[in-house]
Amino acid sequence: MNKNNKIPKFSLSWLYFIIGGALLFIYLFDDGNANQEMVKPYSEVEDYIKNGYVEEISVINNSTLEAYIIKDSVAAVTGKPATDGTRLKVKTTIGSIDNFDNFIREQRENEEAKFKGVVKYEEQKNFWGDLFWNVVPFIALIFVWIFIMRRMSGGGGGQGGVFNVGKSQAKLFDKDKNIRVTFKDVAGQEGAKQEVQEIVDFLKSPQRYTELGGKIPKGALLVGPPGTGKTLLAKAVAGEANVPFFSMSGSDFVEMFVGVGASRVRDLFRQAKEKAPCIIFIDEIDAVGRARGKNPSMGGNDERENTLNQLLTEMDGFGTNSGIIVIAATNRADILDKALLRAGRFDRQIHVDLPDLNERKEVFGVHLRPLKLDPSIDVDTLARQTPGFSGADIANVCNEAALIAARGKKKAVDKQDFLDAIDRIIGGLEKKTKVMTQKEKEAIAIHEAGHATISWFLEHANPLIKVTIVPRGRALGAAWYMPEERQITTKEQMLDEMCATLGGRAAEECFIGHISTGAMNDLERVTKQAYAMVAYAGMSDKLSNLCYYNNQEFSFNRPYSEKTAEMIDTEVHKMINEQYQRAKELLSEHKEGHAELARILIEKEVIFAEDVEKIFGKRPWTSRSEEIFGSNDKSTSNESESEVTEVADSETAE
Numbered sequence: 001m002n003k004n005n006k007i008p009k010f011s012l013s014w015l016y017f018i019i020g021g022a023l024l025f026i027y028l029f030d031d032g033n034a035n036q037e038m039v040k041p042y043s044e045v046e047d048y049i050k051n052g053y054v055e056e057i058s059v060i061n062n063s064t065l066e067a068y069i070i071k072d073s074v075a076a077v078t079g080k081p082a083t084d085g086t087r088l089k090v091k092t093t094i095g096s097i098d099n100f101d102n103f104i105r106e107q108r109e110n111e112e113a114k115f116k117g118v119v120k121y122e123e124q125k126n127f128w129g130d131l132f133w134n135v136v137p138f139i140a141l142i143f144v145w146i147f148i149m150r151r152m153s154g155g156g157g158g159q160g161g162v163f164n165v166g167k168s169q170a171k172l173f174d175k176d177k178n179i180r181v182t183f184k185d186v187a188g189q190e191g192a193k194q195e196v197q198e199i200v201d202f203l204k205s206p207q208r209y210t211e212l213g214g215k216i217p218k219g220a221l222l223v224g225p226p227g228t229g230k231t232l233l234a235k236a237v238a239g240e241a242n243v244p245f246f247s248m249s250g251s252d253f254v255e256m257f258v259g260v261g262a263s264r265v266r267d268l269f270r271q272a273k274e275k276a277p278c279i280i281f282i283d284e285i286d287a288v289g290r291a292r293g294k295n296p297s298m299g300g301n302d303e304r305e306n307t308l309n310q311l312l313t314e315m316d317g318f319g320t321n322s323g324i325i326v327i328a329a330t331n332r333a334d335i336l337d338k339a340l341l342r343a344g345r346f347d348r349q350i351h352v353d354l355p356d357l358n359e360r361k362e363v364f365g366v367h368l369r370p371l372k373l374d375p376s377i378d379v380d381t382l383a384r385q386t387p388g389f390s391g392a393d394i395a396n397v398c399n400e401a402a403l404i405a406a407r408g409k410k411k412a413v414d415k416q417d418f419l420d421a422i423d424r425i426i427g428g429l430e431k432k433t434k435v436m437t438q439k440e441k442e443a444i445a446i447h448e449a450g451h452a453t454i455s456w457f458l459e460h461a462n463p464l465i466k467v468t469i470v471p472r473g474r475a476l477g478a479a480w481y482m483p484e485e486r487q488i489t490t491k492e493q494m495l496d497e498m499c500a501t502l503g504g505r506a507a508e509e510c511f512i513g514h515i516s517t518g519a520m521n522d523l524e525r526v527t528k529q530a531y532a533m534v535a536y537a538g539m540s541d542k543l544s545n546l547c548y549y550n551n552q553e554f555s556f557n558r559p560y561s562e563k564t565a566e567m568i569d570t571e572v573h574k575m576i577n578e579q580y581q582r583a584k585e586l587l588s589e590h591k592e593g594h595a596e597l598a599r600i601l602i603e604k605e606v607i608f609a610e611d612v613e614k615i616f617g618k619r620p621w622t623s624r625s626e627e628i629f630g631s632n633d634k635s636t637s638n639e640s641e642s643e644v645t646e647v648a649d650s651e652t653a654e
Helices: 012-029 042-050 071-078 097-109 127-152 158-164 190-204 230-240 260-275 303-315 357-367 379-385 391-407 415-427 438-456 491-501 503-511 517-536 562-589 591-604 609-616 624-629
Strands: 035-039 054-060 064-069 087-093 118-122 171-173 219-223 245-249 278-283 324-330 348-351 464-468 475-481 606-608 646-650
Touching (some): 042 064, 064 071, 071 087, 190 278, 219 230, 245 260, 260 278, 260 303, 357 379, 357 391, 379 415, 438 475, 438 491, 438 503, 475 517, 503 517, 503 591, 562 591, 591 606
Parallel strands (some): 035 087, 054 118, 219 348, 245 278, 278 324
Antiparallel strands (some): 054 064, 064 087, 475 646
């Protein structure tokens, strides 16, 4: 290797620095002549003038005085002889130019005065100082303005700052970028994956569909509850497709500047046309796709409406967007504009629902892969323990179980860790240190034993798993059930569930003699369920086969009269009272068993279905889940090996 390569290359920047430094040195340290300069107080300079030491005076800008000393008088001023070729200049500051003029006039008029020199008045300008104060403030103002505009754009301007604020902020994923999420990572949702897979196949091999005269669908809308995997499904599309994939959120279109949203929509589709065939994914499209004219506080020039109008035009306007497929996701499809949902824009609405039992097994299989599991883990059992859980909830369960195992310094995650994780997520953190009196503890035990007793003797009530009086979150106690996964629910099933929910309040009245605020959560759930049965499901005697459900978000009119509203209230009150009386009758029939159950609950704080079975005998009606799991006599402590789904009572309110 040549050693000369280590020598730094010459750059013009060094030359600029050298020239600038030289000019600065000359400006600061050289005044252009060979004068010796001194600074003295004004009073001493006056003495020099009176003594005749001064031969010339220069007054600069009426503020600075420069007095040039006669060569023969230099020794009298400095105490040293004068140097050949130099003049001594004494500088001082003038306090008042009028006083100085009067002093000079006196010196000239006084014949005995020794000053006979010349007085000059000069105006000098500082070029560099004037340049600094005239130019630098404007430059600083420009930089401050650019900084503020970049901050105001919220980063939306991209790398170009405020000048690119109207550009699309979509992230582009193509074959050059490593997208590791594929359809293998999306467990369950087979129907949704099939429809999305068809779109990917069309982009990969469109001739297979066009040979039969088919046309590529322009859009697909993923609809479903939060946490069901809509965004994950879109990521899988990016991983599976070998075409460019533009991804952005609906809120990225909306900006504080007027017209930015529509400009970004135009720029997004312009980029997509250049990359066609491609896919555009808009997450949370309800941020811009809300129905127009539904917000009375905004006028017709609403920025969100302008953005939506531009999106509608780009998706199905006079221009052609062949090869561009728009995939959007939302959990609020009911508030989207009807023009956005019509065929030709979003041709398909793909429903991504909560996973059922088999799909939960697949989801658990995905999230259990990175965990170190104990051999006793049964995925089928975990899936049955989590009815109604979304994919995000299941991921949270697996992560929480791993954290609990790590907290206990275990080498593997076992079954009990998952049970504790499910309890933690559903009910909250245990609060065993919460201060309660003995009477409060007995009241809570009687309340929870009431729930357990009633649910044990009702055919359609959910199977009991365990009952606890250990506070969790805001709940003072809880009864845990395994609900059956039903597609439809009958009136008898809903009434039995309502009666079981009222069992706690009924037990308080029957066995304590007074009621408390501990049943507020029960009453809230029962009231909502009763109103839904009467007003929506048509399950009352007087208002049968009628549904008053109104889906108009900004409608202030009820779809029924005041007389009907009064009738609904009457029917709801009647239905709840009937189930409350039914609960008290059941408790009266089994008061001995209830008392024994409450006593064991106070003693152990947590009891399981096996303990209830020892008191009341085998449950008259056996559910499918009970047939699968049966009774487990191995539980000897607070550890449960059964399914967990909680119905919690609220803490004493207000």
